[in-house]
Amino acid sequence: MQSSALQLEKRYLLVSAVGNILVGCVGVAVALVSASQAILLDGLFNLTYFATGLFTVKVAALVVGGDDERFPHGYAFFEPLVNGIKGMLVLGVSIMALVGAVESLLGGGREIAAGTAIGYGLFASVTCAAVALVTRRGAQVTDSPLVRVDAENWLVNAAISCCVLIAFAGILVLRSLGLHSWTPYVDPIVVLSVVAI
Secondary structure: HHHHHHHHHHHHHHHHHHHHHHHHHHHHHHHHOOOHHHHHHHHHHHHHHHHHHHHHHHHHHHHHHHHOOEEEEEEOOOHHHHHHHHHHHHHHHHHHHHHHHHHHHHHOOOOHHHHHHHHHHHHHHHHHHHHHHHHHHHHHHHOHHHHHHHHHHHHHHHHHHHHHHHHHHHHHHHHHOOOHHHHHHHHHHHHHHHHHH
């Protein structure tokens, strides 16, 4: 990969990392206000991707550097390793969220601030879709497996955020229909759905 292509790859990986830290921090802050475990899960997913995203940028530079005495076959094997680490971290967060959601369902659910949750769902959907478009373009331009995986993650992230937005809007629908007893179950069901996806 040429030096300019490396710079381009780094730029797209940094865009992805900035998107992750933005959505992650907003998600954790809104989760504290809204009491939504689904939003906390989304925030933690994004913070996990941010942490590994910084490592991804370093790996991209090493891969371009080629082989050396320490790694005579180069650094290319780090790319799938980074993607595997991301997957394992997401799996760990998912298992913790799954346990919390099941406990919440068995305990009668959890009321959340629906308006705040809907606002977050809208913010996350728009932000994730925008970053997905940018990184998808970056994957086409750079032909980088690291950028391609990030683009796919952002597409999934955008789809999940849209589903979460729809589910939280469902709380308002349930309330308008007088089905208040069902609203505490929306958040843990959303968590279970996100983990399943």
